[in-house]
Amino acid sequence: MIRTLIWFIYFCLYLLSVIPVWLRLKRLAKQGREDEVDDLLFTEVRKWARSLLNLAGAKVSLDGAEHVPATGPVLFVCNHQGYFDIPLLLGYVHKPMAFIAKAETKKIPIISSWMTMMKCVFMKRNNLRQSFEAIEEGSRILKAGHSLVIFPEGTRSKSCQMGPFKPGSLKLALQAQVPIVPITINGTYKLMERQGFLIRQAEVNLTIAEPILPQEETTARALANQAQEIIQSNLGSA
Numbered sequence: 001m002i003r004t005l006i007w008f009i010y011f012c013l014y015l016l017s018v019i020p021v022w023l024r025l026k027r028l029a030k031q032g033r034e035d036e037v038d039d040l041l042f043t044e045v046r047k048w049a050r051s052l053l054n055l056a057g058a059k060v061s062l063d064g065a066e067h068v069p070a071t072g073p074v075l076f077v078c079n080h081q082g083y084f085d086i087p088l089l090l091g092y093v094h095k096p097m098a099f100i101a102k103a104e105t106k107k108i109p110i111i112s113s114w115m116t117m118m119k120c121v122f123m124k125r126n127n128l129r130q131s132f133e134a135i136e137e138g139s140r141i142l143k144a145g146h147s148l149v150i151f152p153e154g155t156r157s158k159s160c161q162m163g164p165f166k167p168g169s170l171k172l173a174l175q176a177q178v179p180i181v182p183i184t185i186n187g188t189y190k191l192m193e194r195q196g197f198l199i200r201q202a203e204v205n206l207t208i209a210e211p212i213l214p215q216e217e218t219t220a221r222a223l224a225n226q227a228q229e230i231i232q233s234n235l236g237s238a
Contacts, residue, residue, distance in 0.1 A: 004199040007055050014048060015110045025117060041117060042096040049091035053084065056191050057201030060092060064208035067181065068095050073147045074181045074211065075173045077227045079162050079235065080151035084188040084204070089149060092206055093183070097147045100138060100169060103130075119146050135171055142176035152224055158193035160186065162232055167224040174220060179211035182227045184234035207234040 021044050028037045053060060068074070076097060078085065086099065098119040106112045106122045115122075119141050123134035138148055150172065152165035173180045183206065190202035209230045214223060 001198065003055075003057065003201075004197065007052070007199050010055055011052065014051070018044060018048070022113065022117075029117070037117075038096055045090050045114070045118070049087035049089075052087045053091055053204075056084065056199050058084065058088075058188075058191055059201070059203045060088065060206065061203070062092050062206045062208075064210075065094070067208045067210050068093060069179060069181075069211060072178070073142045073145050073176070074179045075142065075170075075176075076147065076149040076181050076183055077165075077170070077231070078149060078151055078183040079185055079231050080153050080156050081160070081185055082156055082158060082188040082191065082193040084191045085151070085156075085185050088185060088188060088204060088206060089183070093208070095147055097149050098141065099149045100134065100151075100172075121148070131168065135168065135175070138169075138172045139175040142172060142178050148172065152227070156189075156193065158189050160189070160235065162228070162235065165224040165228040167220040170220040170223040170227070173214045173223060174218065177214065179213055180223060180227060181211050182209040182230040182234075183207065184209070184231045186235055209234060 021040070025037055025041055028040070074095070076089070076093070078089065089097065098121070099115070100121050100123055101115065103122045103124040105115065121134050121138045121141065124130040142148060150169040152167075152169055153163040154166055155163070157163055170180070185204075185206060187202050187204035190200070191204070192199050212223065212226060
């Protein structure tokens with residue numbers, strides 16, 4: 001209970017402490033200094049993400065870091081165990097990235113502003129038209145050279161089990177013709193979801209697989225199945 005209380009207090013205070021950084025980012029963006037924006041933004045986000053994991057007591061191991069392409073945008077495809085998945089990816093995958101996120105997160109003060117700066121895409125999952133528009137927006141972001149993360153299960157599993165991958169979001173890779181990097185997350189649910197909202201120490205493993213290069217004749221369903229098989233195989237051995 002004490003760890004959880006300290007973590008949430010830290011989380012809130014940290015967001016307030018980086019307001020000066022946010023204001024600087026806004027100034028740089030207005031001046032069109034996009035490279036400086038990206039460098040400062042993701043340096044700060046990575047530091048924030050790692051601090052959250054450290055305070056939660058996460059013991060993180062990383063395998064396959066060499067599989068992340070050094071240049072060019074990619075579509076990261078991951079299983080989704082818990083709320084700590086996002087800090088884990090931001091803190092330990094060394095490539096700037098944004099997320100396809102639930103539309104509800106756009107209502108969260110301060111956090112939504114940072115997500116918008118990162119070029120996150122907000123999707124209403126039950127709105128077919130808006131989902132299509134989000135896919136189009138995500139495709140434009142990838143074509144512009146920015147990497148994205150998707151969780152094809154659509155929601156947190158809160159366990160080591162995986163739900164079926166929905167193929168719709170894999171259309172991003174087909175439209176933008178970018179590599180797909182499958183990532184297996186294992187153990188984040190132990191940090192929180194397994195015991196509700198109480199935070200406890202846990203071992204967490206992040207396994208990055210070799211990129212999948214989508215072919216023109218490949219379908220989104222085939223890509224979803226292939227990515228799920230790779231992620232599942234690494235989950236089984238993690």
